[in-house]
C-alpha cells in the first residue's frame with residue numbers, strides 16, 4: 206500500500222506498535238504533521254480491511270484507535286516504492302471482557318487478549334507477511350495463540366490459524382468470538398471466573414462487545430445468531446473495550462465452529478491431516494504441546 210509521503214520517515218521500525226497516542230517512535234512525538242500522516246495510513250488500512258471482509262463500515266480508524274485501549278501492529282516494507290517504503294498490513298489486538306462457554310458449557314467470565322482486526326494488502330497476501338506480523342505480536346505479548354480470542358474470524362483468517370498455529374477445534378459460543386480447545390486450560394482461577402447462573406438471568410448477558418459493528422447506541426435487536434436472517438442485526442454498544450453489551454456483526458457470514466472447516470472446502474484441516482502434521486512440526490519448539498491437547 207503506497208502513500209504520497211515517505212513511509213520510512215513515519216515508521217522507523219519494520220513493525221511499529223501504535224496505540225491511543227498515534228505516535229510511532231520518537232520521530233512522530235510532538236509532530237502534528239507526522240501524526241496526521243499516521244492517521245491517514247490507519248484510516249486507509251481500516252477501509253481496505255473492511256472492504257476485504259465485506260464489512261459495512263471500518264472497525265479500525267485513527268479516531269477509534271485514539272478512543273480505545275487497543276494496540277495496532279503495523280508492518281512495512283522499507284525497500285519498496287523507490288526506498289520510500291510501503292505499508293504491508295496491520296494487526297489490531299485488545300483486551301475484552303467476555304462471557305464464554307467452556308468445554309462443559311459453563312459460562313466463564315474472562316478477559317483475554319483478542320484479535321480484533323487483521324489485514325495484509327491484497328497483492329501481498331499469502332507471502333508470509335501475516336505470519337510475520339502475528340508472530341511479532343505473540344512475542345511482544347509473550348502469549349500463545351490458543352490463549353487468545355478471535356472476533357468473528359474470516360474464512361481466510363481461520364485457514365491462517367489452522368495452518369500456522371494448529372488451531373482447528375473451536376469451542377462453540379453464543380457470541381461472535383471464537384476460542385479454541387486449550388483456551389480454558391492453563392489459566393489461573395483468577396483469569397477464569399465461573400458466572401453464577403442467577404447473574405446470567407439478570408444484569409450480565411453472555412455476550413460481549415463486538416468491534417466489527419456499525420455502532421448504533423439506540424438500536425436494540427437480537428444478536429447473531431438469533432436475529433431473523435434479514436434483520437439489520439445492530440447492537441447496543443459503547444466504544445470502550447470493557448463494556449458488557451450484546452454484539453453482532455451485521456454483514457458477514459457467521460464464523461465456523463467446532464471443528465473449524467476449511468474455507469473453500471478443499472483443505473483438509475482435521476487434526477490428523479498432513480497440514481496439521483506440518484504445522485505441529487513447525488510449532489513444536491515454541492508451543493507447550495499439552496496446552497494444545499495433542500498429547
Ligand SMILES: CC(=O)SCCNC(=O)CCNC(=O)[C@H](O)C(C)(C)COP(=O)(O)OP(=O)(O)OC[C@H]1O[C@@H](n2cnc3c(N)ncnc32)[C@H](O)[C@@H]1OP(=O)(O)O
Pocket residue numbers: 254257258320321322323324325326329330331332333334335336337355356357358359360361362364365366368468
Ligand atoms: C478477527 C479478524 O481480524 S478477521 C479478519 C481477517 N482479515 C481478512 O480476512 C482480510 C483479508 N485477508 C488478509 O488480509 C490475509 O489473508 C490474512 C491477514 C488473513 C493472512 O495474511 P497472509 O499474509 O495472507 O498470511 P500468510 O501468508 O502468513 O499465511 C498464508 C495462509 O493464510 C491463509 N490465507 C491467506 N489468504 C488466503 C486466501 N485468499 N484464501 C484462503 N486462505 C488464505 C491460508 O491458510 C494461507 O496458507 P496457504 O497459502 O498455504 O493456503
